[in-house]
Amino acid sequence: MSKQEAPLRLIDLNADTPCCPPLAQRRVPAETAAVLAPAFKALGDPVRLQLMSMIASAEDGEACVCDLTPAFDLTGPTISHHLKTLREAGLVDAERRGTWVYYRARPGILRQLAALLSVEPAPSSQA
Amino acid sequence: MSKQEAPLRLIDLNADTPCCPPLAQRRVPAETAAVLAPAFKALGDPVRLQLMSMIASAEDGEACVCDLTPAFDLTGPTISHHLKTLREAGLVDAERRGTWVYYRARPGILRQLAALLSVEPAPSSQA
């Protein structure tokens, strides 16, 4: 790392400000791709995408597993496995309170991903 | 499926306007998840994420395979396979002109994905 220009070697997925310019503006470096691809991969399953949405759109900002599981035709362990995938991807946080476990979305990384995919609002300045 | 309320049964991934509200605002329906998850999955590989970026950020809006392949330590067929994945996910378009094949990004679906991930710009009203 003897580069004098290393603007994003430390990618904070929880930062509130975008870590990188949009994907369509500048070529994504390999390191950035290696960090962000797992997050996209975690969202690349319909069940996890719905889980993520249920958690992120929950009333109090958090969702109980007991509310998530019955929403799918899957067994408890399978849902738990998907939640673990989301957790390991840094998309959600888990917390046990008494008997139940609650999941909470991390808006920071969602912002990162959205910023990466963002494009010009209108297809006007197309060359 | 005799629902009288089916606002997004036809999801146009190339539309310029978002097909669905943000993931954190309303729970993503199963159908929407089934349509959009493959796109996230396609971006869930570091190589494909870089390929997508190289294509989307190309000068003339398109990138030649001959420029994409040497950027990776992978064989031609492997790159071709990844490009096919991106194509089947609706993220890029391919066109053969003479000897070379050119790939072009589809901004519509990128907009859809970005809109789905978008959250409030600042964490101010958080409890």
Added chain:
DNA sequence: GCCCTGTCTTGACGTCCGTCTAACCAGAGA
């Protein structure tokens, strides 16, 4: 028409993923 360059397709192989059942662990209540 023939060859050469460049790209895609096919087939194969090893690995990872999604799902299940069974077993284990953590709290709450009696």
Added chain:
DNA sequence: TCTCTGGTTAGACGGACGTCAAGACAGGGC
């Protein structure tokens, strides 16, 4: 402490994925 409920972990299995080597196809130059 015992038991019951809720959630996770461990192990296994079928299918999909990432990669490569070899062959097929398309277009240009001679």
